Amino acid sequence: MCYVTVHNxxxxxxxxxxxxxxxFVYVLLWIILDCNVxxxxxxxxxxxxxxxxxxxxxxxxxxxxxxRALAISLARHGVRLVLSARRxxxxxxxxxxxxxxxxxxxxxxxxxxxxxxxxxxxKHQAHLYTVLNHFERLDVLVNNAxxxxxxxxxxxDIQVDRDLFELDVFAVVHLSRLVVRYFLEQNGGRGHxxxxxxxxxxxxxxxxxxxxxxxxxxxxxxxxxKLEQRKLDVTIFAPGPIATDFLMExxxxxxxxxxxxxxxxxxxxxxERCGELFAVAIANKMDLTWCGLVMPMFTEPIDL
Ligand SMILES: NC(=O)c1ccc[n+]([C@@H]2O[C@H](COP(=O)([O-])OP(=O)(O)OC[C@H]3O[C@@H](n4cnc5c(N)ncnc54)[C@H](OP(=O)(O)O)[C@@H]3O)[C@@H](O)[C@H]2O)c1
Numbered sequence: 001m002c003y004v005t006v007h008n009x010x011x012x013x014x015x016x017x018x019x020x021x022x023x024f025v026y027v028l029l030w031i032i033l034d035c036n037v038x039x040x041x042x043x044x045x046x047x048x049x050x051x052x053x054x055x056x057x058x059x060x061x062x063x064x065x066x067x068r069a070l071a072i073s074l075a076r077h078g079v080r081l082v083l084s085a086r087r088x089x090x091x092x093x094x095x096x097x098x099x100x101x102x103x104x105x106x107x108x109x110x111x112x113x114x115x116x117x118x119x120x121x122x123k124h125q126a127h128l129y130t131v132l133n134h135f136e137r138l139d140v141l142v143n144n145a146x147x148x149x150x151x152x153x154x155x156x157d158i159q160v161d162r163d164l165f166e167l168d169v170f171a172v173v174h175l176s177r178l179v180v181r182y183f184l185e186q187n188g189g190r191g192h193x194x195x196x197x198x199x200x201x202x203x204x205x206x207x208x209x210x211x212x213x214x215x216x217x218x219x220x221x222x223x224x225x226k227l228e229q230r231k232l233d234v235t236i237f238a239p240g241p242i243a244t245d246f247l248m249e250x251x252x253x254x255x256x257x258x259x260x261x262x263x264x265x266x267x268x269x270x271x272e273r274c275g276e277l278f279a280v281a282i283a284n285k286m287d288l289t290w291c292g293l294v295m296p297m298f299t300e301p302i303d304l
Contacts (some may be wrong), residue, residue: 034269035277035291042284043276049283053078053105056135057282060118060175061145063090065244066196069275070142071098077279078105082131082138084114085145091115109134118145118171128178140192140282141179143172143218148246149211150261151253159255161210168214173221180225183232194235194282195222199290201238210251226287233285237278240292243268267296 009017026037033040057074061067063085071081075098083091083098091113098111112134116127131138146168151160176193183191200208201215219236226234243263250259269292281289 031294034273034293036289039277039281039286039289039291042286043280046280046284048077049074049079049279050077052139052283054080055139056080056082056131056137057140057142058082058084058114058131058138058179059142059144060084060116060172061196062094063087065246065271066239066242066274066278067142067144068094068097069271070144070278071275072101072272073275073279074282075099075106075111076101076103078102080106080110080135082112082114082135084116084127086115086117088113088115118175119167121171121174124175124178128175128182132182137187138179138182138191140194141176142278142282143176143193143195145172146196146214147211148250149208149252150247150250150259151207151209153207153209155253156210157253157255160251160253161213163255164210164251165214165217168211169217169221172218176222176225180229180232184229189229189231192233192235192282192285193222193225194237194278196278197236197238199238199240199292201236202290235281235286236288237281238288238290239269239274239278240290240294241266241268241296242271242274242292244271267293269293 029037052074057079059067059071059081062071062083067085071083071094075081081098083094085091095111095113099106099108112131114127114130116123147164149164172195179191180193183189195218197219198215200212201219204212222234222236225232241263245262247259247261247263251257252259274291277289277291
Protein backbone atom coordinates (compact mmCIF):
# COMPACT_ATOMS: atom_id res chain seq x y z
CA MET A 1 0.00 0.00 0.00
CA CYS A 2 2.74 2.36 1.03
CA TYR A 3 4.73 1.35 -2.07
CA VAL A 4 1.75 2.27 -4.29
CA THR A 5 1.48 5.70 -2.63
CA VAL A 6 5.18 6.50 -3.13
CA HIS A 7 5.05 5.10 -6.65
CA ASN A 8 2.15 7.39 -7.56
CA UNK A 9 3.82 10.45 -6.07
CA UNK A 10 5.23 12.95 -8.52
CA UNK A 11 8.91 13.82 -8.25
CA UNK A 12 8.04 17.36 -7.14
CA UNK A 13 5.79 16.02 -4.38
CA UNK A 14 8.56 13.69 -3.24
CA UNK A 15 11.08 16.58 -3.09
CA UNK A 16 8.56 18.70 -1.19
CA UNK A 17 8.07 16.00 1.46
CA UNK A 18 11.85 15.59 1.79
CA UNK A 19 12.19 19.34 2.31
CA UNK A 20 9.50 19.38 5.02
CA UNK A 21 11.16 16.41 6.73
CA UNK A 22 14.56 18.15 6.58
CA UNK A 23 13.23 21.30 8.26
CA PHE A 24 11.26 19.28 10.81
CA VAL A 25 14.40 17.39 11.90
CA TYR A 26 16.45 20.59 11.86
CA VAL A 27 14.02 22.46 14.15
CA LEU A 28 13.76 19.41 16.41
CA LEU A 29 17.56 19.34 16.76
CA TRP A 30 17.57 23.06 17.60
CA ILE A 31 15.16 22.36 20.45
CA ILE A 32 17.03 19.30 21.73
CA LEU A 33 20.61 20.57 21.36
CA ASP A 34 22.20 23.54 23.14
CA CYS A 35 23.88 24.95 20.03
CA ASN A 36 23.52 24.99 16.26
CA VAL A 37 23.74 21.63 14.53
CA UNK A 38 27.10 22.31 12.82
CA UNK A 39 28.75 23.27 16.13
CA UNK A 40 27.31 20.22 17.87
CA UNK A 41 28.67 18.06 15.03
CA UNK A 42 32.14 19.64 15.35
CA UNK A 43 32.08 19.12 19.12
CA UNK A 44 31.68 15.38 18.48
CA UNK A 45 33.51 14.73 15.23
CA UNK A 46 35.54 17.88 14.43
CA UNK A 47 39.03 19.04 15.42
CA UNK A 48 39.71 18.52 19.11
CA UNK A 49 40.60 21.67 21.09
CA UNK A 50 43.96 20.00 21.73
CA UNK A 51 44.94 20.68 18.08
CA UNK A 52 45.55 24.23 19.37
CA UNK A 53 48.09 23.16 22.01
CA UNK A 54 50.98 25.66 22.16
CA UNK A 55 49.08 28.37 20.29
CA UNK A 56 48.65 31.79 21.94
CA UNK A 57 45.08 33.02 22.43
CA UNK A 58 44.36 36.52 23.79
CA UNK A 59 40.96 36.74 25.51
CA UNK A 60 39.53 40.14 26.44
CA UNK A 61 36.99 40.13 29.27
CA UNK A 62 38.66 37.05 30.76
CA UNK A 63 38.04 37.99 34.40
CA UNK A 64 34.54 36.45 34.62
CA UNK A 65 31.66 34.74 32.81
CA UNK A 66 32.12 33.47 29.27
CA UNK A 67 35.73 34.75 28.94
CA ARG A 68 36.78 32.94 32.13
CA ALA A 69 35.06 29.72 31.03
CA LEU A 70 36.65 29.88 27.56
CA ALA A 71 40.09 30.41 29.12
CA ILE A 72 39.70 27.34 31.34
CA SER A 73 38.45 25.19 28.42
CA LEU A 74 41.48 26.17 26.32
CA ALA A 75 43.95 25.79 29.22
CA ARG A 76 42.72 22.22 29.77
CA HIS A 77 44.20 21.43 26.33
CA GLY A 78 47.51 23.25 26.78
CA VAL A 79 46.63 26.43 24.87
CA ARG A 80 48.76 29.40 26.03
CA LEU A 81 46.73 32.41 27.11
CA VAL A 82 46.64 36.15 27.56
CA LEU A 83 43.93 37.04 30.07
CA SER A 84 42.88 40.68 29.94
CA ALA A 85 40.30 42.79 31.78
CA ARG A 86 40.33 45.54 34.43
CA ARG A 87 39.91 43.54 37.68
CA UNK A 88 43.35 42.23 38.61
CA UNK A 89 42.27 40.02 41.50
CA UNK A 90 39.72 38.17 39.33
CA UNK A 91 42.31 37.74 36.58
CA UNK A 92 44.73 36.19 39.08
CA UNK A 93 41.98 33.82 40.20
CA UNK A 94 41.28 32.81 36.58
CA UNK A 95 45.02 32.29 36.00
CA UNK A 96 45.12 29.90 38.98
CA UNK A 97 42.06 28.04 37.66
CA UNK A 98 43.63 27.77 34.19
CA UNK A 99 46.87 26.32 35.59
CA UNK A 100 44.90 23.80 37.65
CA UNK A 101 42.82 22.79 34.59
CA UNK A 102 45.99 22.42 32.48
CA UNK A 103 47.34 19.72 34.86
CA UNK A 104 50.98 20.34 34.00
CA UNK A 105 50.49 21.25 30.32
CA UNK A 106 51.06 24.94 31.13
CA UNK A 107 53.48 26.82 33.41
CA UNK A 108 52.72 30.19 35.01
CA UNK A 109 54.57 32.05 32.22
CA UNK A 110 52.16 30.44 29.68
CA UNK A 111 49.16 32.29 31.15
CA UNK A 112 49.86 36.00 30.97
CA UNK A 113 47.74 38.46 32.93
CA UNK A 114 47.28 41.75 31.10
CA UNK A 115 45.36 44.34 33.07
CA UNK A 116 43.64 46.49 30.49
CA UNK A 117 40.74 48.87 30.09
CA UNK A 118 39.34 48.36 26.59
CA UNK A 119 38.16 51.98 26.60
CA UNK A 120 41.74 53.31 26.69
CA UNK A 121 42.31 53.02 22.96
CA UNK A 122 45.63 54.87 23.13
CA LYS A 123 47.09 51.97 25.15
CA HIS A 124 45.99 49.16 22.79
CA GLN A 125 49.21 49.19 20.76
CA ALA A 126 51.36 48.99 23.91
CA HIS A 127 49.28 46.04 25.13
CA LEU A 128 49.81 44.24 21.83
CA TYR A 129 53.58 44.81 22.14
CA THR A 130 53.47 43.38 25.67
CA VAL A 131 51.82 40.20 24.33
CA LEU A 132 54.27 39.87 21.43
CA ASN A 133 57.31 40.55 23.63
CA HIS A 134 56.17 37.89 26.05
CA PHE A 135 55.18 35.10 23.64
CA GLU A 136 56.81 36.23 20.37
CA ARG A 137 53.60 35.23 18.61
CA LEU A 138 49.84 35.65 18.71
CA ASP A 139 47.52 33.20 16.99
CA VAL A 140 44.00 34.19 18.06
CA LEU A 141 42.38 37.35 19.46
CA VAL A 142 39.04 36.71 21.17
CA ASN A 143 37.05 39.94 21.52
CA ASN A 144 34.84 39.02 24.42
CA ALA A 145 34.77 42.07 26.74
CA UNK A 146 31.42 43.83 26.64
CA UNK A 147 28.40 45.06 28.58
CA UNK A 148 24.72 44.42 27.97
CA UNK A 149 21.70 46.69 28.58
CA UNK A 150 18.17 46.86 30.01
CA UNK A 151 16.23 49.96 28.97
CA UNK A 152 13.07 51.21 27.28
CA UNK A 153 13.88 52.32 23.74
CA UNK A 154 12.20 55.67 24.20
CA UNK A 155 14.10 56.55 27.40
CA UNK A 156 17.67 55.87 26.30
CA ASP A 157 20.00 58.84 26.75
CA ILE A 158 22.03 59.36 23.57
CA GLN A 159 25.18 59.33 25.70
CA VAL A 160 24.35 55.73 26.70
CA ASP A 161 24.12 54.83 22.99
CA ARG A 162 27.57 56.35 22.54
CA ASP A 163 29.13 54.76 25.66
CA LEU A 164 27.83 51.29 24.84
CA PHE A 165 29.04 51.50 21.23
CA GLU A 166 32.41 52.79 22.48
CA LEU A 167 32.97 49.60 24.51
CA ASP A 168 31.09 46.91 22.57
CA VAL A 169 32.01 48.11 19.07
CA PHE A 170 34.67 50.81 18.63
CA ALA A 171 37.14 49.52 21.24
CA VAL A 172 36.78 46.03 19.76
CA VAL A 173 37.29 47.23 16.20
CA HIS A 174 40.29 49.35 17.23
CA LEU A 175 42.10 46.50 18.97
CA SER A 176 41.21 44.08 16.17
CA ARG A 177 42.63 46.40 13.49
CA LEU A 178 46.00 46.48 15.30
CA VAL A 179 46.02 42.71 15.58
CA VAL A 180 44.93 42.21 11.96
CA ARG A 181 47.79 44.51 10.86
CA TYR A 182 50.17 42.30 12.86
CA PHE A 183 48.71 39.19 11.18
CA LEU A 184 49.06 40.72 7.71
CA GLU A 185 52.47 42.36 8.12
CA GLN A 186 54.34 40.03 10.46
CA ASN A 187 52.52 36.72 10.44
CA GLY A 188 52.35 35.86 6.74
CA GLY A 189 48.76 37.05 6.47
CA ARG A 190 47.52 34.31 8.77
CA GLY A 191 45.67 34.67 12.04
CA HIS A 192 42.32 34.26 13.72
CA UNK A 193 39.95 36.91 15.07
CA UNK A 194 36.95 35.81 17.16
CA UNK A 195 34.18 37.86 18.71
CA UNK A 196 31.50 37.17 21.28
CA UNK A 197 28.42 38.50 19.57
CA UNK A 198 24.92 37.51 20.73
CA UNK A 199 21.71 36.03 19.40
CA UNK A 200 20.51 39.63 19.89
CA UNK A 201 23.04 40.58 17.20
CA UNK A 202 20.97 38.63 14.68
CA UNK A 203 17.44 38.89 16.02
CA UNK A 204 16.74 42.03 18.09
CA UNK A 205 14.98 41.63 21.44
CA UNK A 206 12.99 44.29 23.32
CA UNK A 207 14.51 46.50 26.07
CA UNK A 208 18.13 46.28 24.83
CA UNK A 209 18.02 48.43 21.70
CA UNK A 210 21.54 49.87 21.89
CA UNK A 211 23.04 46.50 22.77
CA UNK A 212 21.21 44.75 19.90
CA UNK A 213 22.39 47.45 17.51
CA UNK A 214 25.97 47.19 18.80
CA UNK A 215 26.11 43.42 18.29
CA UNK A 216 24.59 43.83 14.79
CA UNK A 217 27.35 46.34 14.05
CA UNK A 218 30.01 43.96 15.36
CA UNK A 219 28.71 41.17 13.11
CA UNK A 220 28.83 43.47 10.10
CA UNK A 221 32.39 44.65 10.86
CA UNK A 222 33.72 41.11 11.18
CA UNK A 223 31.76 39.71 8.23
CA UNK A 224 33.25 42.51 6.09
CA UNK A 225 36.73 41.67 7.39
CA LYS A 226 36.26 38.04 6.36
CA LEU A 227 35.13 39.08 2.87
CA GLU A 228 38.21 41.29 2.43
CA GLN A 229 40.84 39.03 4.01
CA ARG A 230 40.10 35.50 2.86
CA LYS A 231 43.24 34.03 4.44
CA LEU A 232 42.26 35.24 7.92
CA ASP A 233 39.98 33.11 10.08
CA VAL A 234 37.05 34.97 11.59
CA THR A 235 34.68 33.42 14.13
CA ILE A 236 31.48 35.14 15.20
CA PHE A 237 30.15 33.32 18.26
CA ALA A 238 26.58 34.22 19.25
CA PRO A 239 25.42 33.00 22.67
CA GLY A 240 21.79 33.05 23.77
CA PRO A 241 21.08 33.57 27.48
CA ILE A 242 24.08 32.38 29.52
CA ALA A 243 24.33 32.14 33.32
CA THR A 244 26.83 34.92 34.09
CA ASP A 245 26.65 38.04 36.23
CA PHE A 246 26.57 40.31 33.22
CA LEU A 247 23.36 42.10 34.30
CA MET A 248 25.25 43.51 37.29
CA GLU A 249 27.27 45.70 34.94
CA UNK A 250 24.66 46.16 32.19
CA UNK A 251 23.81 49.67 30.98
CA UNK A 252 20.34 51.11 31.56
CA UNK A 253 18.95 54.08 29.61
CA UNK A 254 20.51 56.58 32.00
CA UNK A 255 24.09 57.76 31.75
CA UNK A 256 26.43 56.15 34.30
CA UNK A 257 23.75 53.80 35.71
CA UNK A 258 24.06 49.99 35.95
CA UNK A 259 21.27 47.40 36.21
CA UNK A 260 22.97 45.70 39.19
CA UNK A 261 20.76 42.56 38.97
CA UNK A 262 21.59 38.87 38.89
CA UNK A 263 20.42 36.30 36.33
CA UNK A 264 20.74 33.55 38.94
CA UNK A 265 17.05 32.62 38.90
CA UNK A 266 16.73 32.30 35.15
CA UNK A 267 17.11 29.03 33.26
CA UNK A 268 20.23 29.57 31.18
CA UNK A 269 23.07 27.64 29.60
CA UNK A 270 26.04 27.48 31.98
CA UNK A 271 29.06 29.67 31.27
CA GLU A 272 31.22 26.51 31.40
CA ARG A 273 29.28 24.82 28.57
CA CYS A 274 29.27 28.08 26.58
CA GLY A 275 33.06 28.41 27.01
CA GLU A 276 33.59 24.82 25.90
CA LEU A 277 31.47 25.32 22.76
CA PHE A 278 33.27 28.60 22.02
CA ALA A 279 36.60 26.74 22.23
CA VAL A 280 35.29 24.10 19.80
CA ALA A 281 34.16 26.83 17.37
CA ILE A 282 37.64 28.41 17.49
CA ALA A 283 39.51 25.10 17.14
CA ASN A 284 37.40 24.33 14.06
CA LYS A 285 37.75 27.87 12.65
CA MET A 286 33.98 28.13 12.25
CA ASP A 287 32.66 31.36 10.72
CA LEU A 288 29.38 31.72 12.57
CA THR A 289 27.91 29.69 15.41
CA TRP A 290 25.45 30.07 18.24
CA CYS A 291 24.64 28.36 21.53
CA GLY A 292 21.88 28.52 24.13
CA LEU A 293 18.83 26.71 25.41
CA VAL A 294 16.06 27.29 22.90
CA MET A 295 12.95 26.53 25.00
CA PRO A 296 13.62 29.06 27.82
CA MET A 297 14.06 31.75 25.16
CA PHE A 298 10.31 31.39 24.44
CA THR A 299 9.19 31.18 28.06
CA GLU A 300 11.45 33.59 30.01
CA PRO A 301 12.34 37.29 29.71
CA ILE A 302 15.37 37.50 27.43
CA ASP A 303 18.57 39.21 28.60
CA LEU A 304 21.37 38.57 26.13
N1 LIG B 1 25.62 36.34 29.48
C1 LIG B 1 24.85 36.34 28.40
O1 LIG B 1 23.67 35.93 28.46
C2 LIG B 1 25.42 36.78 27.07
C3 LIG B 1 24.69 36.49 25.93
C4 LIG B 1 25.18 36.88 24.70
C5 LIG B 1 26.38 37.55 24.61
N2 LIG B 1 27.07 37.83 25.73
C6 LIG B 1 28.36 38.55 25.58
O2 LIG B 1 29.39 37.83 26.22
C7 LIG B 1 30.45 38.70 26.56
C8 LIG B 1 30.89 38.42 27.97
O3 LIG B 1 29.81 38.66 28.85
P1 LIG B 1 29.51 37.76 30.14
O4 LIG B 1 28.10 37.32 30.04
O5 LIG B 1 30.57 36.77 30.34
O6 LIG B 1 29.52 38.89 31.28
P2 LIG B 1 30.62 39.31 32.38
O7 LIG B 1 30.90 38.18 33.28
O8 LIG B 1 30.12 40.59 32.96
O9 LIG B 1 31.92 39.57 31.51
C9 LIG B 1 32.21 40.80 30.91
C10 LIG B 1 33.71 40.91 30.78
O10 LIG B 1 34.02 42.12 30.09
C11 LIG B 1 35.04 42.81 30.82
N3 LIG B 1 34.92 44.25 30.63
C12 LIG B 1 33.85 45.05 30.81
N4 LIG B 1 34.18 46.32 30.59
C13 LIG B 1 35.51 46.34 30.27
C14 LIG B 1 36.42 47.37 29.95
N5 LIG B 1 36.09 48.67 29.93
N6 LIG B 1 37.71 47.01 29.68
C15 LIG B 1 38.09 45.72 29.72
N7 LIG B 1 37.26 44.70 30.01
C16 LIG B 1 35.99 45.02 30.29
C17 LIG B 1 34.80 42.43 32.28
O11 LIG B 1 36.02 42.52 33.01
P3 LIG B 1 36.38 43.67 34.06
O12 LIG B 1 35.12 44.14 34.70
O13 LIG B 1 37.32 42.97 35.01
O14 LIG B 1 37.09 44.72 33.26
C18 LIG B 1 34.39 40.96 32.14
O15 LIG B 1 35.54 40.14 32.12
C19 LIG B 1 29.93 40.12 26.33
O16 LIG B 1 30.44 40.62 25.12
C20 LIG B 1 28.42 39.92 26.22
O17 LIG B 1 27.82 40.89 25.41
C21 LIG B 1 26.63 37.46 26.97
